[in-house]
Amino acid sequence: MWAFIHKLGSPKWFYGISAKLEPWFWVAAALLIVAGTVWGLAFAPADYQQGNSFRIIYVHVPAAFLAQSIFVSMAVAGLVFMVWKIKVADMAAAVMAPLGAAMTFVSLFSGAVWGVPTWGTWWMWDARLTSMLILLFLYLGVIALRGAFTSRDSASRAASVLAMVGVINIPIIKYSVDWWYTLHQPASFTMTSRPAMPTEMWLPLLIMVLGFYSFFIALTLMRTRNEILRRESNKRWVRELVQEA
Amino acid sequence: MAFNSIAEFIAMGGHAPYVWSSWGLTLFLLVALVWHARFERRQLINSLRRRERRERAREQQNAAQAPLQTVVEGGQHDT
Numbered sequence: 001m002w003a004f005i006h007k008l009g010s011p012k013w014f015y016g017i018s019a020k021l022e023p024w025f026w027v028a029a030a031l032l033i034v035a036g037t038v039w040g041l042a043f044a045p046a047d048y049q050q051g052n053s054f055r056i057i058y059v060h061v062p063a064a065f066l067a068q069s070i071f072v073s074m075a076v077a078g079l080v081f082m083v084w085k086i087k088v089a090d091m092a093a094a095v096m097a098p099l100g101a102a103m104t105f106v107s108l109f110s111g112a113v114w115g116v117p118t119w120g121t122w123w124m125w126d127a128r129l130t131s132m133l134i135l136l137f138l139y140l141g142v143i144a145l146r147g148a149f150t151s152r153d154s155a156s157r158a159a160s161v162l163a164m165v166g167v168i169n170i171p172i173i174k175y176s177v178d179w180w181y182t183l184h185q186p187a188s189f190t191m192t193s194r195p196a197m198p199t200e201m202w203l204p205l206l207i208m209v210l211g212f213y214s215f216f217i218a219l220t221l222m223r224t225r226n227e228i229l230r231r232e233s234n235k236r237w238v239r240e241l242v243q244e245a
Numbered sequence: 246m247a248f249n250s251i252a253e254f255i256a257m258g259g260h261a262p263y264v265w266s267s268w269g270l271t272l273f274l275l276v277a278l279v280w281h282a283r284f285e286r287r288q289l290i291n292s293l294r295r296r297e298r299r300e301r302a303r304e305q306q307n308a309a310q311a312p313l314q315t316v317v318e319g320g321q322h323d324t
Contacts, residue, residue: 052264
């Protein structure tokens, strides 16, 4: 186990193994997102109350899932970096932040747009919406903090600490719909019961969620490999690799 | 199929602006992120290769100059 962790911590080893895994996640992401898009937009039945505006769920929910999962991943990577000084973990955390910010923006935007026909307003300062907005600011803070230091090590440590502290916001987002009275409906998917939607509505949603997760993994592997090339550019194996490629 | 015609599909039962703007933004961002990662990779590889070429050229130059200098020095010694 320890040997495995140390291997995983070696940029060279990580570069090689992620190069093998990456294509599979791209293929999975492309197939699932295309299938989910076609199914969700054209084949899933319209909602009996919301009509076709309900189709926004197929981008809103996967984006919101990713927004939160990426922040947790970033905090875990930050912890791994701080405790074991594993550089690859910090590189992964660095490349995750922009995708997380993009997904948070997508969920806020699609939620606002969806709110207009269903709630009659695009924004409310309620718990779920406000905590998601805070998540967006946390992402932007992590990205800005990395750029604010001339020393890479200080930047990495500061960003890791902010991610680890900011992760407090994630349970607040999750339980905001239960703790406070909000406009936002409670979770569509739970571990304990079947979704309240018919199968032909939630199955494409599940496909989209899996597609978005595959996309996240594929993009993170690809950009972590880029980051390895950038930070390890003076290493012998990188120079040899560049000459071969 | 939840729609009877292409026109009906595009109209989304009057919710076209909401549905298409959400989907448009999402898919645009996904494609843009992939494009950016590919661009980043190409740039990195190119700049690393340029650096490698530059260094090899400098090494060759040094190698070519080194014997020349000894010849000149040797010549000076003779006189």
